[in-house]
Amino acid sequence: MTQTHIFDVIIVGGGGAGLMAALNASKSAKTAVISKLYPSRSHTGAAQGGIGAALGNLEEDQPEWHTYDTVKGSDWLGDQDAIEFMCAEAVQAVYDLEQMGLPFSRTPDGRIAQRPFGGHTNNLTGKPVRRSCYAADRTGHMILQTLYQQCIKNETQFFDEFEVLDLILAEGAVAGVVALEMATGELHIFRARAIIFATGGYGRVWEITSNAYAYTGDGVAVTLRRGIPAQDMEFFQFHPTGIHKLGILITEAVRGEGGILINDQGERFMQRYAPHVRDLASRDVVSRAMYLEMREGRGIKGGRYLYLDVRPETVNRCAEEDGRTRPDGQPYRVTGEEILSKIPDIADFCRTYLGVDPITQPMPVQPTAHYAMGGIPTDLYGRVIVDAEKRVLPGLYAAGECACVSVHGANRLGTNSLVDLVVFGKHAGLDAARYATEAALPELPADALEFSRQQLDQLRNGDGSEQVAALTHEMQAVMFEDVGVFRTRQGLESAVEKIRQLRQRYAQGVRVKDTGKVFNTELVNAWELGNLLDLALVTAVSARERSESRGAHAREDFPERDDARWMKHTLAWLKDDEIRLDYKPVTITRFPPKERVY
Amino acid sequence: MKITFKVLRFHPERDEKPHFDSWDLEVEPTDRVLDLLEQVRGFYDGSLAFRRSCAHGVCGSDAMRINGRNRLACKVLVRDLDSNTITVEPLLGLRVLKDLIVDMDPFFKAYRSVKPYLIHTSPPVADGRERLQSPEQRERFDDTTKCILCAACTTSCPAYWSNGDYVGPAAIVNAHRFIFDSRDQGAAERLRILNEQTGVWRCRTVFNCTEACPRDIKITQAIAEVKRAILTGKLD
Structure with missing residues (x-):
């Protein structure tokens, strides 16, 4: 028996963006959060190094500099009105989190502690600035816990x-969502005036990834199937420092605290690629440098990894070379104990998974799939945009990693994912509640469950010739090889073809063997693979068409940025096996494009 | 290397009582127990049910009994277990819903009962900026901020096994996180809750919780500090 629930605002996803939206929407609208995980399990909790905001607690800083750094980090693809808005709001957002109880690390005078991070600079000197507000290397955990705590206080449903x-959808507006209750296997209908998707990223498309198993791009896939485009999907960030083979994130804060990358010859190679900020260049720049080092045989023992070195003797030697100082002007020198106190979880990961103590040994690292700059197109208030003319679909919202405002453009700066989800989660929540007070509750179409049932039935009735786990591995290998840090037309064409074949094999061959209803995780995993395959195809096709290099999209056959032809956002629609592309202009307000050098 | 991987199974629509299934697997010493579970579900038995998400010990989804001890499946490597047989069972003290999935509702209910959120009635700071807190004040409750609500501690506690009304170590850890936060004003209320029959006095200082915690929180010590605060009325 299908249960039907009625709310003003439904939020899909219980991570940072979803919980911020819930806290704000529930001030004036009957709100519920639907989450495939217990909210405290969400991937926001894996963020480590900090949330960027120009508080200026340790040195001069201003939101304008944060704005410019973000524009530059985005390789001028980010919309500057949205970036300016986000960076201005970031300051109050951090104070709000502190008010809610977030246990930030503190400066000696009791203020929120801040550390340097890649691409964040003093715009006058060009030197790294301490902008990342942090709680040790557990900032995401603290944000997620704090927001969840506030939801408990608020009695969020x-x-x-x-x-x-x-x-x-009904009559051109949202009418609700269909959800599978995992504990019972029953379908539920949630009717609502406004729906906010806050479902996170899709990094499980790639073989080496920092992303949780849950990161299967559900929200973007669901909206694509309902005719809503996905924006800028060719831009996916590879974080430079994932644990070798496992992909587990080693925060950029390790380099913020003075760690450096070295090759097999013991050379601090980032000096050659980014002479001004070296190891604290933007992530796309560092990941490419690492690939070039490995390609030229300077990976460790000739292999596909390099070393991240945060041993105190190394940190102190480099700090001396760089003339790095403390806020009080003293030379920057550290002890092993101090490093451990700043990155305790990283030390724990290294010991657990590598048997390595980062204070006495370097860490083997390789670039790891990390963050989707692209996603469901929205405006500043989280309202979903459905075409190049910026038409809004009434009642539909998206926020956080699944959305594309776009504030990250072609490459996200470290710390800005947390800024994004707090700022736009809040505004999506507020605007959805405002909309819900004005809008009528649309009637449900007669066949509201039909499409969900079709999708599940297909997975139960395939011919059984394919295994979900095997298809997943094949997809991840193709995407890592051909739609990774460096790309070519040939590789992308081959990837598109292979993903198309995988989608066919998936549609015909997958047969879920567990016929039970209670926690049928085999069925859920199979459905999620369908989402990943859809997004893999959209990503590969969007990347194949963009014949330039910009931010995280590095084409070896088109190594230069091409503003004349490509200063525009990609919009991709998926219908069956076909993808249609269109483009919309980038909003440029204060910062005309220029060369991007770190 | 070859190992025998045993999992305690229970499919509510099929089984009357739990039973072990066993697989001989080819594994790497550096494989996580979670990788073994994925291998089985992916290639041998899709109906095997377990929770997981981050796969590196920060989301708290995959707490289970591994060779008799509560651990996160993603934080234990085959080589850590030093055994050719690896046995996995669901957490004790919570109802098994299917295989390794237990009913977490009582656990989260206990967590919510201690008011796990900052209680602060004073107006915001006049300059609109952050409240001040010294590094020493922040350090006072640092250990208990690490909790990921995985339930490994609570379900390792004999006092919890014998009486599920006991709020359990995880709830006390989360109360501690606020009781000793210099910005919080709800300590008296929480201490009153934890002084009730379902509160801290059920703890018999067995240290199982501390041993089980995948985040290395000194849980027994945190509980002792809460007990002392109730007795002395002081938060030092």
Whole structure:
């Protein structure tokens, strides 16, 4: 028996963006959060190094500099009105988090502690600036916990372990979502005036990834199937420092605290690629440098990894070379104990997974798939945009990693994911609640469950010739090889073809063997692979068409940025096996494009 | 290397009582127990049910009993176990819903009962900036901020096994995180809750919780500090 629930605002996803939206929407609208995980399990909790905001607690800083750094980091693809808005709001957002109880690390005078991060600079001197507000290397954990705590205080209504399968549209507006209750296997209909997708990223498309198993791009896939485009999907960030083979994130804060990357010859190679800020260049720049080092045989023992070295003797030697100082002007010198106190979880990961103590040994690292700059197109208030003319779909919102405002453009700066989800989660929540007070509750179409049932039935009725796990590995290998840090037309064409074949094999061959209803995780995993395959195809096709290099999209056959032809956002629609592309202009307000040098 | 991987199974629509299934697997010493579970679900038995997400010990989804001890499946490597047989069972003290998935509702209910959120009634700071807190004040409750709500501690506690009304170590850890936060004003209320029959006095200082914690939180010590605060009325 299908249960039907009615709310003003439904939020899909219980991570940072979803919880911020819930806290704000529930001030004036009847709100619920539907999450496939218990909210405290969300991937926001894996963010480590900090949230960027120009508080200026340790040295001069200003939101304008944060804005410019973000524009530059985005390789001028970010929309500057949105970036300016986000960076200005970031300061109050951090104070708000502190008010909610977030246990930030503190400066000696009791203020929120801040550390340097890649691409964040003093715009006058060009030197790294301390802008990342942090709680040791657990900033995301603290944000997620704090927001969840506030939701408990606020008595927010949660539907935990419900997987949203479909978006219901009626008369050109949203009418609700369909969700599978994992504990019972029953479908539920959630009717609502406004729906906010806050479902996170899709990094499980790649073989080496820092992303959680849950990061299967559900929200973007669900909206694509309902005719809503995905924007800028060719831009996916590879974080320079994932643990070798496992992909587990080693925060940029390790380099912020003075760690450096070295090759097999013991050389600090980032000096050659980014002479001004070296190891604290933007992530796309560092990941490419690492690939070039490995390609030229300077990976460790000739292999596909390099060393990240934060041993105190190394840090102190480099700090001396660089003339780095403390805020009080004293030379920057550290002890092993001080480093451990700044990155305790990283030390724990290294010991657990590598048997390495980062204070006495360097860490083997390689670039790891990390963050989707692209996603569901929105405006500043989280309202979903459905075409190049910026038409809004009434009642539909997206925020956080699944959305593309776009504030990250072609490459996101470290710390800005947390800024994004707090700022735009809040505004999506506020605007959805405002909309819900004005809008009528649309009637459900007669066949509201039909499409969800079709999708699940297909997975139960395939011919059984394919295994979900095997298809997943094949997809991840193709995407890592051909749609990774460096790309070519040939590789992208081959990837598109292979992903098309995988989608066919998936549609015909997958047959879920568990016929039970209770926690049928095999069924859920199979459905999620369908989402990943859809997004892999959209990503590969969007990348194949963009014949330039910009930010995280590095084409070896088109090594230069091409503003004349490509200063524009990609919009991609998926219908069956076909992808249609269109483009919309980038908003440029204060910062005309120029060469991007670190 | 070859190992025998045993999992305690229970499929509510099929089984009357739990039973072990066993697989001989070819594994790497550096594989996580979670990788073994994925290998089984992916290639041998899709109906095997377990929770997981981050796969590196920060989300708290995959706490289970591994060779008799509560651990996160993603934080234990085959080589850590030093055994050719690896046995995995669901957490004790919570109802098994399917295989390794237990009913987490009582756990989260206990967590919510201690008011796990900052209670602060004073107006915001006049300059609109952050409240001040010294590094020493911040350090006072640092250890208990690390909790990921995985339930490994609570479900390792004999006092919890014998009486599920006991709020359990995880709830006390989360109360501690606020009781000793210099910005919080709700300590008296929480101490009153934890002084009730379902509160801290059920703890018999067995240290199972501390041993089980994948985040190395000194849980027994945190509970002792809460007990002392109740007795002395002082937060030092």
